[in-house]
Amino acid sequence: MNHNYRDAPVDTKSAESLATQNLTLATVDTTDAAAFGSWLQAESRGFHDGTVDDEMIAAWVEGLAYRRTTGVFDGTTTDTAAPVATVSSWIAPLTVPGRRTVDAWAISAVTVAPTHRRRGVARDLLESELRTAAALGVPLATLTVSEATIYGRFGFAPSVMAADWTINTRRATWTGTVPHGRVQFISIDEFLEQGPAILEAARLASPGQVEPWPLLWKRIAGRVPGDKDASKNIRVVRYDDVAGDPQGFAVYRMIENTGEMFGFTLDVLFQTSTTDDAYAGLWRFLVEMDLTTEITAKLRAVDEAFSWQVSDFRSARKTTQRDHLWTRIIDVKAALEARDYSAHGTIVLEVADPLGFAEGRYLLTIADDGAATVDLLLGDVPDDAAHVALSVNALSAIYLGGVSAVTLTRAGRITEVREGSSSALDASFRSAVTPWLSIWF
Numbered sequence: 001m002n003h004n005y006r007d008a009p010v011d012t013k014s015a016e017s018l019a020t021q022n023l024t025l026a027t028v029d030t031t032d033a034a035a036f037g038s039w040l041q042a043e044s045r046g047f048h049d050g051t052v053d054d055e056m057i058a059a060w061v062e063g064l065a066y067r068r069t070t071g072v073f074d075g076t077t078t079d080t081a082a083p084v085a086t087v088s089s090w091i092a093p094l095t096v097p098g099r100r101t102v103d104a105w106a107i108s109a110v111t112v113a114p115t116h117r118r119r120g121v122a123r124d125l126l127e128s129e130l131r132t133a134a135a136l137g138v139p140l141a142t143l144t145v146s147e148a149t150i151y152g153r154f155g156f157a158p159s160v161m162a163a164d165w166t167i168n169t170r171r172a173t174w175t176g177t178v179p180h181g182r183v184q185f186i187s188i189d190e191f192l193e194q195g196p197a198i199l200e201a202a203r204l205a206s207p208g209q210v211e212p213w214p215l216l217w218k219r220i221a222g223r224v225p226g227d228k229d230a231s232k233n234i235r236v237v238r239y240d241d242v243a244g245d246p247q248g249f250a251v252y253r254m255i256e257n258t259g260e261m262f263g264f265t266l267d268v269l270f271q272t273s274t275t276d277d278a279y280a281g282l283w284r285f286l287v288e289m290d291l292t293t294e295i296t297a298k299l300r301a302v303d304e305a306f307s308w309q310v311s312d313f314r315s316a317r318k319t320t321q322r323d324h325l326w327t328r329i330i331d332v333k334a335a336l337e338a339r340d341y342s343a344h345g346t347i348v349l350e351v352a353d354p355l356g357f358a359e360g361r362y363l364l365t366i367a368d369d370g371a372a373t374v375d376l377l378l379g380d381v382p383d384d385a386a387h388v389a390l391s392v393n394a395l396s397a398i399y400l401g402g403v404s405a406v407t408l409t410r411a412g413r414i415t416e417v418r419e420g421s422s423s424a425l426d427a428s429f430r431s432a433v434t435p436w437l438s439i440w441f
């Protein structure tokens with residue numbers, strides 16, 4: 001695989017399409033601080049954020065320079081250095097079932113200036129991203145999205161859901177295991193030093209996790225350039241197992257409840273653990289915090305063990321549940337062979353893809369150990385094979401094992417060519433661990 005993605009050539013098809021509107025598609029030299037700065041300001045404006053100050057720009061220029069950074073330029077505007085559309089992409093390993101990872105084309109910063117909206121600029125950008133990823137041999141693309149209405153037409157579908165949780169700690173008594181390790185406070189500097197290795201180990205446990213990047217890591221710790229106060233209220237605790245090895249951490253802040261003296265909401269900003277023991281140790285610590293009425297935790301899995309570790313099941317509830325990670329398979333063989341499966345079997349997949357990348361009739365053969373091989377099926381469908389017809393969206397939705405093929409069949413998104421095949425898909429595709437992605441990108 002070609003990892004020199006930053007300098008891969010601009011997609012000619014989209015460049016030609018944009019040129020018909022006198023617009024220029026070009027990658028930005030991220031070592032050129034002025035050019036990259038203009039692109040960053042355009043991206044910020046595209047998301048309706050304010051003008052970015054110099055300190056922030058300097059931090060972003062340094063921290064995000066490794067990404068492929070693309071803009072659409074209009075030579076007739078007052079500031080020709082400022083792109084009228086932006087997109088950024090990089091290869092971000094994605095955890096798939098079986099504690100494995102696959103290289104995925106992470107797409108971010110998709111904006112089109114309000115002055116240039118709804119003339120097909122985003123379509124040209126998205127299609128160029130998919131063609132660029134395909135040319136580089138990257139088997140699938142990923143996104144987290146502002147709106148759920150945009151990306152289906154490009155073959156993406158939600159594959160990882162996220163939930164925001166609230167735990168009423170006045171009603172919740174810890175009834176889970178009481179781990180023998182210890183929880184201790186660490187400084188933000190220690191967290192910045194030690195946290196990445198813990199997350200690196202934890203990341204493999206949940207399909208859907210995406211490798212974070214150093215700037216994001218600092219943001220979790222409140223080290224936000226241009227905002228000296230951001231880390232002021234942040235506390236970090238680490239869990240060490242009985243052998244003294246760090247196995248998890250929680251980053252949180254206390255928010256004083258309005259109108260209540262000494263009553264706090266404990267807001268969990270990030271929590272990760274490599275073992276169930278560490279998970280229990282950290283959540284017990286949080287649930288038992290004195291002077292606290294409530295815990296809030298955003299961007300958690302939709303299925304959290306802590307709801308089974310408190311005395312009152314209704315004390316832990318999801319306040320929101322929604323789509324989070326969207327995936328788009330580009331190369332069916334490479335993507336499907338990159339993960340493990342829960343049950344052996346033979347499945348024929350007739351995949352429809354209007355953009356062409358994934359279109360085809362595939363034979364997925366899963367061995368007893370859960371490893372798979374995928375081949376284009378030229379001959380007859382084997383007698384014992386499950387057999388379905390589905391869009392690339394539906395295949396991308398079930399890919400990480402968190403979306404049910406039976407549900408998609410009931411929804412009319414998967415067609416069973418052989419009756420009962422969607423149950424066979426679920427038996428093989430479903431992940432024992434609920435997919436979870438703990439970051440936005």
Ligand SMILES: CC(C)(COP(=O)(O)OP(=O)(O)OC[C@H]1O[C@@H](n2cnc3c(N)ncnc32)[C@H](O)[C@@H]1OP(=O)(O)O)[C@@H](O)C(=O)NCCC(=O)NCCS
Nearest residue numbers: 046047110111112117118119120121122123145146149150
């Ligand atoms: C979303 C955004 C990138 C769309 O850009 P655009 O250039 O206007 O989009 P296009 O003209 O290329 O539209 C492509 C298709 O998407 C549809 N579309 C575009 N924006 C949409 C939206 N917000 N909701 C639903 N559909 C949308 C168009 O109708 C068009 O559909 P069609 O090709 O099937 O006819 C732009 O409005 C924007 O920058 N929004 C604010 C930032 C943002 O939300 N970015 C997305 C981050 S994940």
